[in-house]
Each structure stands twice: as structure tokens, then as C-alpha cells.
Amino acid sequence: MTSRTWFITGAASGLGYELTTLLLARGERVAATGRTITAFEPLAARYGDRLWTARLDVADASEIHRVVGEAFAAFGRIDVVVSNAGFGVLGAAEEVPDDLLRRQIEVNLLGAIRLTRAALPYLRAQGGGRIVQMSSSGGQVPDPGMSVYNATKFGVEGFFESVAIELAPFGVEVTLVEPGGARTGFNRNLAVADPIDAYGTGVVGRIRGMLGGGVDPDLLRRAVAGDPRKIARAVADSVETSPAPRRLTLGGGAYEAIEAALQERLSALRAQRDLAYGTDADDVVAERAGIPVT
Numbered sequence: 001m002t003s004r005t006w007f008i009t010g011a012a013s014g015l016g017y018e019l020t021t022l023l024l025a026r027g028e029r030v031a032a033t034g035r036t037i038t039a040f041e042p043l044a045a046r047y048g049d050r051l052w053t054a055r056l057d058v059a060d061a062s063e064i065h066r067v068v069g070e071a072f073a074a075f076g077r078i079d080v081v082v083s084n085a086g087f088g089v090l091g092a093a094e095e096v097p098d099d100l101l102r103r104q105i106e107v108n109l110l111g112a113i114r115l116t117r118a119a120l121p122y123l124r125a126q127g128g129g130r131i132v133q134m135s136s137s138g139g140q141v142p143d144p145g146m147s148v149y150n151a152t153k154f155g156v157e158g159f160f161e162s163v164a165i166e167l168a169p170f171g172v173e174v175t176l177v178e179p180g181g182a183r184t185g186f187n188r189n190l191a192v193a194d195p196i197d198a199y200g201t202g203v204v205g206r207i208r209g210m211l212g213g214g215v216d217p218d219l220l221r222r223a224v225a226g227d228p229r230k231i232a233r234a235v236a237d238s239v240e241t242s243p244a245p246r247r248l249t250l251g252g253g254a255y256e257a258i259e260a261a262l263q264e265r266l267s268a269l270r271a272q273r274d275l276a277y278g279t280d281a282d283d284v285v286a287e288r289a290g291i292p293v294t
Helices: 014-025 036-052 061-076 098-125 147-170 203-211 217-223 227-240 252-271 271-277 282-288
Strands: 005-009 028-034 051-055 079-083 130-134 173-181 246-252
Touching: 005 014, 014 028, 014 036, 014 079, 014 227, 028 036, 028 061, 028 246, 036 051, 061 130, 079 098, 098 130, 098 147, 098 173, 147 173, 147 252, 173 252, 203 246, 227 246, 246 252, 252 271, 271 282
Parallel strands: 005 028, 005 079, 028 051, 079 130, 130 173, 173 246
Antiparallel strands: none
């Protein structure tokens, strides 16, 4: 296994911390960043100069550029950039206040885009690398009550699908990671919008109640089945595969939900085939039918 150097955002907790811990144990070097860095102190004491840390709020564009530059300067080369920082907002679309809406987009979507833009000059100059973007099953599957969160994850998927094509000539590869519910602090740390009475008895109200503890614990155990250590291992192992997998779908629930959503989407698309082709200009329709165009 080749030794690599990694840059990870949101590394102070959850999947980011699990990944950081695993990589260091494997002998890798890690530039670990987070909004707080006290969680890294035991790792720094154990792994010394193989761990570099910095405070980073990915909602701050200038801070991203500064920290990325400092990390590349410290290690000379970074092989894998993991864009992991993010959080979730729970609430119906009209319940979410504008300040929380902006924060969600700044962190989950713009933070990922800005991190990539900041790292790309270094990755191109060194002749390649890997970008691992933490998405979610929510980047493929709609989740009522998480519409703003889903908007960021659908946006992330679209951005990195296009960027992967742009970066291929430079040897920079991209992987989107789509885990389902994982046993991290994600649900406990959700930003919850103030409820509107109209949504109290509907699907959003039921989801709010479930995440607030109003559900059979055994049902919740099965629904949130992802093991953070196994997810971290799958992410770490994925960089050994080249060409890079465009997506890693992790978790049985994520696999089933994404498969069902894609099948439904494809079925709906095929049902509109004649409509789609029928809206082309008359000369193109005629040419397709074998009628000479004069």
C-alpha cells in the first residue's frame, strides 16, 4: 500500500475523525482541519509530525485559501483532499429561516466548491491527486424535512460530476461518497428550524418526532445502521482503486433507497421519450425520420 498525505475538513468529529484516526494508524500523513482542534491533541501526542492541524471554518473563503496553502507548504505534497465538513438542517422548506438557509449552503455546498478551487492549482502543479467529496444518499434521494440539506447535496453531485471531466487531463480524480444514516453525532447535531403548526401532523412532523426520540429505539437502530469505522475504511481503501470510483454508496439502506430512486427516475424519463424528441425543430425531426432536408 502506497503511503499518502491527506487533507481533511471536518476532521474533529464524526466520519472525519474516524478517517483521520484510521489513516494515522496506517502510517499516512494527515492535515486535519476543523472548527475546533482540541480533539486532535491526543493524536498529535501519539503521531507527532505525521499530523498537521489547523482551525478551519469552510464558510470562510479566505480562511480556506490560507489553510490549504499552509498545508501544502507544510507537507510539500497532498495526495488526497477530503471535503467532509458539513451539517444538516431539519425543517420544512418554509420553516427554515434565511440565516440558517445561507449557513447550510455556505458550509455544505460553497465550502466544498471553494475548497476544491483552492486545492486545484496545487494538485495540477504536482501532476495529479484525488478529491473525495462526502455527499450523502440525500444527494440522490429526496428526504422530506431535509430539503435544504438535500439541495446542497444534489448541488455537490452536479458540481463534482462536471469537475471530474474538467480535471481528468491533469490526473486529478474525483469520488463522491454517498453514505446513508451513520452512527455519528449527525442527527444529534442537526440544526432544527422552529416548527409551523401546519406541518405538525404531516411527514415533516413525524420525522421531527422520530429524530427527537419519539420512535421505537429498535426501529431507529435499524434505520441508522452505518458503522463510522467501516465507512472510513471504505473511503480510505477507495484511493487504492484507479481509475477512481465516481461514487461510493455505503450502507444497505443507502443502496436500496438510491436504487429505487434511480429506477423510478429512469422509468419516468423513458415514459417521456416521444415528448422529448417531438419538441426538436421540424428539420431535425424530418431528418431523423429519413426525410431529406432541403
